Amino acid sequence: MNSPLAPALLAREAALVLLQAALARRGGLDEALSAARYMALSPQDRGFARAVVMATLRRLGPIDRALDDKLKKEPPTPSRDLLRLGLAQAFWLDTPAFAAVDTTVSLAPKPLRGLVNAVLRNVLRAGQPDESAEFLAPPWLLARWRAAYGETEALAIAAQIALEPATDLSPRDPADPTIAEDLEAETLDGGTLRVDRRGDVATWPGFAEGRWWVQDRAAALPARLLHVMPGESVLDLCAAPGGKTLQLAAAGAAVTAVDKSAGRLRRVNAGLARTGLSAETAAADAAAWPDTRQFDAVLLDAPCSATGTFRRHPDVLWNARPSDIPSLVQLQAKLLASAAGRVRPGGRLVYSVCSLETEEGEAQVTDFLSAQPDFALDPILPGEGGAPGVSLASEGWLRLLPHHAEGGLDGFFIARFRRRAAA
Ligand SMILES: C[S@@+](CC[C@H](N)C(=O)[O-])C[C@H]1O[C@@H](n2cnc3c(N)ncnc32)[C@H](O)[C@@H]1O
Numbered sequence: 001m002n003s004p005l006a007p008a009l010l011a012r013e014a015a016l017v018l019l020q021a022a023l024a025r026r027g028g029l030d031e032a033l034s035a036a037r038y039m040a041l042s043p044q045d046r047g048f049a050r051a052v053v054m055a056t057l058r059r060l061g062p063i064d065r066a067l068d069d070k071l072k073k074e075p076p077t078p079s080r081d082l083l084r085l086g087l088a089q090a091f092w093l094d095t096p097a098f099a100a101v102d103t104t105v106s107l108a109p110k111p112l113r114g115l116v117n118a119v120l121r122n123v124l125r126a127g128q129p130d131e132s133a134e135f136l137a138p139p140w141l142l143a144r145w146r147a148a149y150g151e152t153e154a155l156a157i158a159a160q161i162a163l164e165p166a167t168d169l170s171p172r173d174p175a176d177p178t179i180a181e182d183l184e185a186e187t188l189d190g191g192t193l194r195v196d197r198r199g200d201v202a203t204w205p206g207f208a209e210g211r212w213w214v215q216d217r218a219a220a221l222p223a224r225l226l227h228v229m230p231g232e233s234v235l236d237l238c239a240a241p242g243g244k245t246l247q248l249a250a251a252g253a254a255v256t257a258v259d260k261s262a263g264r265l266r267r268v269n270a271g272l273a274r275t276g277l278s279a280e281t282a283a284a285d286a287a288a289w290p291d292t293r294q295f296d297a298v299l300l301d302a303p304c305s306a307t308g309t310f311r312r313h314p315d316v317l318w319n320a321r322p323s324d325i326p327s328l329v330q331l332q333a334k335l336l337a338s339a340a341g342r343v344r345p346g347g348r349l350v351y352s353v354c355s356l357e358t359e360e361g362e363a364q365v366t367d368f369l370s371a372q373p374d375f376a377l378d379p380i381l382p383g384e385g386g387a388p389g390v391s392l393a394s395e396g397w398l399r400l401l402p403h404h405a406e407g408g409l410d411g412f413f414i415a416r417f418r419r420r421a422a423a
Pocket of ligand 1: 239242245264284304
């Protein structure tokens with residue numbers, strides 16, 4: 001059946017579906033972006049729908065504040081989501097206000113059109129919402145960041161939420177200068193390539209030949225800090241979707257990549273196939289994996305609240321819940337204990353999380369060291385791997401905050417340990 005919607009409304013209807021998915025649960029946006037319904041749109045409509053949703057999620061705090069100022073009570077679903085998308089178009093995309101109003105009202109169910117029209121016009125008349133950093137993050141997260149890092153740092157973190165990041169890539173062969181030339185990329189400290197292009201990465205030079213993969217400059221650090229040598233045995237626990245597996249394999253290590261999710265592990269295998277690299281892969285719970293081998297180096301990039309990834313995934317901010325953190329901390333501790341047993345005497349272990357929450361980083365390491373007398377911190381050195389100097393804590397671990405480098409980077413915590421050699 002043909003859609004009854006006019007062409008101008010198709011992309012906006014898709015944006016509504018995406019926004020609802022993004023706010024329903026973690027991972028909902030990614031799923032909706034790969035759904036058949038979204039993929040059936042023209043590339044232009046897909047691009048517009050995605051841009052509207054990302055602009056909305058990056059300013060959800062200021063948008064909701066402006067709406068709450070004008071709404072006497074919560075309007076029936078899907079009014080708020082429609083209003084959010086309409087305001088994002090009018091205030092932050094180049095959509096003329098009249099077009100944002102007309103299309104938003106047309107998408108509303110008939111009984112809600114009067115209300116949506118009145119509220120939208122009212123908020124537009126009040127002018128640009130206040131986008132100060134203090135309104136960009138969910139209040140409970142901002143309160144945590146204030147407690148952990150202080151007022152100035154917390155606001156600097158939050159200010160990054162509104163900014164659209166460039167795309168970072170890791171080259172398969174860091175010594176090949178032609179990749180940066182072909183992509184007109186900037187080469188950052190450590191070798192990450194930063195690209196200002198937009199659109200489908202699969203159409204960019206070198207993708208089909210597997211000469212690079214998308215990976216934030218902070219996400220490239222944990223594997224880099226293991227300094228693996230060709231032929232070393234390396235275990236990548238919690239490996240999917242596989243950016244770090246590719247780095248370790250590209251360095252010439254004999255890599256074993258484990259992930260609990262068979263579906264996500266398929267993405268690791270697809271990355272390996274595209275880049276022509278190889279690794280052994282296993283779908284297993286890393287805490288209970290019965291393999292008894294010990295490895296020269298182990299990387300545990302643990303499941304976490306992912307609050308550090310809001311630059312590309314602003315939906316994480318709005319799906320995270322305070323109650324998630326204690327259960328993640330427990331899981332990380334279990335995985336760390338399992339990872340430790342798989343490191344050979346004298347071998348090294350890197351623990352990382354893309355979280356800004358100190359329970360998942362600093363506190364986890366302190367607990368690990370007191371539970372594992374066989375392990376000592378192997379302090380990261382200033383500038384090692386291309387990490388910003390400001391991110392290096394006096395203890396020797398990295399606490400990367402999103403504003404620690406020009407153009408931003410994902411928030412990460414990274415610590416490196418060495419297992420004592422056998423006596
Ligand atoms: C932060 S992501 C890893 C990202 C990956 N290292 C990369 O660079 O692409 C965490 C991963 O942990 C996996 N995971 C969660 N619990 C696990 C468990 N108990 N054992 C193994 N993998 C697990 C998830 O499926 C997810 O793929």
